Amino acid sequence: MAQAAQSQITLDHDDETRRDFLTLTATALGAVGIVSTIWPFISSLNPAQDTLALSTTAFDIKPIQVGQRLTTVWRGKPAFVARRRAREIRIPLGRNRGDPRGDYGGWFCPCRGSMYDTSGRCRARPAPLNLEVPPYKFTSNTAIKIG
Amino acid sequence: MAASGPGASNSRIVRWIDYRLPFVKIVNHELYEYPTPRNLNYWWNFGSLAGIMLVIMIVTGVVLAMNYTPNSDMAFDSVQRIMRDVNYGWLLRYLHMNGASMFFMIVYIHIFRGLYYGSYKYPRELLWMLGVIILLLMMATAFMGYVLPWGQMSYWGATVITNLFSAIPVVGNKIVTLLWGGYTVGNPTLNRFFSLHYLLPFVIVAVVGLHLVALHTHGSNNPLGIDHKGPGDTIPFHPYYTVKDMFGLAVFLLIYAAIVFYAPNFLGDPQNYIPANPLQTPPDIVPEWYFLPFYAILRSMPSKLFGVLLLFSSILILFVLPWLDTSPVRSARFRPIYRWMFWLLVITVFALGWVGAHPPEGIFVTVGRIGTFYYFLHFLVLMPLVGKLERPKPLPLSIGAAVLGAAAPAGRH
Numbered sequence: 001m002a003q004a005a006q007s008q009i010t011l012d013h014d015d016e017t018r019r020d021f022l023t024l025t026a027t028a029l030g031a032v033g034i035v036s037t038i039w040p041f042i043s044s045l046n047p048a049q050d051t052l053a054l055s056t057t058a059f060d061i062k063p064i065q066v067g068q069r070l071t072t073v074w075r076g077k078p079a080f081v082a083r084r085r086a087r088e089i090r091i092p093l094g095r096n097r098g099d100p101r102g103d104y105g106g107w108f109c110p111c112r113g114s115m116y117d118t119s120g121r122c123r124a125r126p127a128p129l130n131l132e133v134p135p136y137k138f139t140s141n142t143a144i145k146i147g
Numbered sequence: 148m149a150a151s152g153p154g155a156s157n158s159r160i161v162r163w164i165d166y167r168l169p170f171v172k173i174v175n176h177e178l179y180e181y182p183t184p185r186n187l188n189y190w191w192n193f194g195s196l197a198g199i200m201l202v203i204m205i206v207t208g209v210v211l212a213m214n215y216t217p218n219s220d221m222a223f224d225s226v227q228r229i230m231r232d233v234n235y236g237w238l239l240r241y242l243h244m245n246g247a248s249m250f251f252m253i254v255y256i257h258i259f260r261g262l263y264y265g266s267y268k269y270p271r272e273l274l275w276m277l278g279v280i281i282l283l284l285m286m287a288t289a290f291m292g293y294v295l296p297w298g299q300m301s302y303w304g305a306t307v308i309t310n311l312f313s314a315i316p317v318v319g320n321k322i323v324t325l326l327w328g329g330y331t332v333g334n335p336t337l338n339r340f341f342s343l344h345y346l347l348p349f350v351i352v353a354v355v356g357l358h359l360v361a362l363h364t365h366g367s368n369n370p371l372g373i374d375h376k377g378p379g380d381t382i383p384f385h386p387y388y389t390v391k392d393m394f395g396l397a398v399f400l401l402i403y404a405a406i407v408f409y410a411p412n413f414l415g416d417p418q419n420y421i422p423a424n425p426l427q428t429p430p431d432i433v434p435e436w437y438f439l440p441f442y443a444i445l446r447s448m449p450s451k452l453f454g455v456l457l458l459f460s461s462i463l464i465l466f467v468l469p470w471l472d473t474s475p476v477r478s479a480r481f482r483p484i485y486r487w488m489f490w491l492l493v494i495t496v497f498a499l500g501w502v503g504a505h506p507p508e509g510i511f512v513t514v515g516r517i518g519t520f521y522y523f524l525h526f527l528v529l530m531p532l533v534g535k536l537e538r539p540k541p542l543p544l545s546i547g548a549a550v551l552g553a554a555a556p557a558g559r560h
Binding site (some may be wrong): 042045046047048051055071073075076077078109110111113119126127128 | 325
């Protein structure tokens with residue numbers, strides 16, 4: 001009788017660890033399954049292949065005069081190609097007064113009032129970064145490839 | 148109607164249905180028998196008004212979607228076609244566009260009603276939190292809807308708001324690219340916004356359902372903020388409050404119609420009648436009026452990340468409001484200090500709205516910062532403190548006694 005009870009307890013115990021193991025593995029496998037099922041849905045929100053294919057822009061810089069700034073489009077955003085005047089390069093922190101586009105002669109952000117100078121540096125907060133300089137390289141002396 | 152009364156219907160068909168699906172029984176229980184405090188004032192009209200507005204938005208939206216094209220090359224023109232060529236398209240679009248403004252106006256009044264009369268307190272905490280979820284869903288829906296006409300303000304508004312997520316450290320830019328489906332707001336963005344703009348209203352319907360279940364569990368709060376204790380304190384919802392709600396609806400529809408027919412573009416930004424141009428930023432990027440106070444909070448901070456955090460906190464703070472308010476008294480009528488705090492909050496929110504509509508410079512920055520400071524001070528410091536320090540006025544014994552005075556028959560309570 002005592003022996004029977006003993007074996008009953010061992011059986012219960014065995015059963016418990018077996019059930020724990022099954023629960024854990026089934027849950028783990030289920031979690032992996034759910035994550036790998038969700039992944040395509042999230043991934044489909046990222047840029048598609050045709051969008052990625054549009055990510056370089058070729059630009060001829062020959063016609064740009066000193067002091068002139070041209071705008072091209074790179075990845076759907078404006079990209080500025082400027083041939084800065086000597087003073088814009090030499091006196092980088094000089095302040096250009098009376099410019100309608102902001103206090104520093106560069107760009108003005110109408111959302112929260114950030115200002116950038118002619119070299120795209122952030123001069124008035126809250127923008128945490130300068131204007132982004134996209135990757136570019138000179139494909140010849142007069143042409144660049146952005147992106 | 149009174150003859151049908153509570154309980155079983157005489158109709159065999161109704162009994163057959165009710166035995167299988169208790170539809171008539173539930174309607175009867177929640178509308179005819181539903182005991183409602185007898186002293187609700189007109190501020191209690193705005194809940195049902197919001198529900199009706201949601202239906203108007205869905206109906207007009209479904210019809211508009213039949214003529215709208217969610218493609219960045221065609222969206223602007225398809226909206227113009229709705230305005231010029233589609234039969235009554237102008238009416239449907241003006242109803243939908245101004246309907247969004249009306250919806251927010253109603254919901255903001257509804258929220259301030261809750262704040263004044265303490266409708267968020269025990270046992271209505273979940274009811275209140277569901278309401279905050281509805282507000283968040285409404286904001287997302289309205290924002291994405293505003294992008295659909297693909298005008299200048301659509302495009303640049305979407306750019307500013309989605310860029311908020313770039314303030315998140317490390318993964319910020321990845322999240323923004325994920326939201327856009329490209330390197331800028333573009334056709335993929337417009338497509339997904341249209342899909343979600345169509346989906347979210349039905350999610351709102353579901354949450355409104357839960358909001359109503361929570362409401363009907365303990366019933367409406369009332370201007371006195373005390374629980375109803377007996378039949379002398381309540382009246383059946385129908386016909387008393389159906390009639391009152393209908394009257395309020397008629398007054399509201401007059402205002403709504405006046406705006407739709409006589410000043411349909413008064414609340415909108417003329418910039419949005421210029422097609423979206425990624426190469427030209429408008430002189431001033433301003434959201435719709437219902438986002439202006441939050442926009443002012445965002446811009447009050449000199450740091451981008453901190454501004455974004457404050458913006459989200461200003462709404463999320465409402466979730467914990469039931470626990471920030473330590474006063475056991477619900478209605479501000481009996482809370483001499485909180486009452487003034489409440490009106491100060493109302494003034495603050497209006498001031499922030501005024502600041503949000505102007506460029507962030509000079510006086511607007513100062514007022515924006517003071518306003519933001521008071522907004523958070525109100526909820527985080529004053530509410531817990533005043534609840535403990537304030538000495539509330541004595542509460543009436545019952546709703547019936549307060550409304551009917553000494554003439555109330557004592558036995559009926």
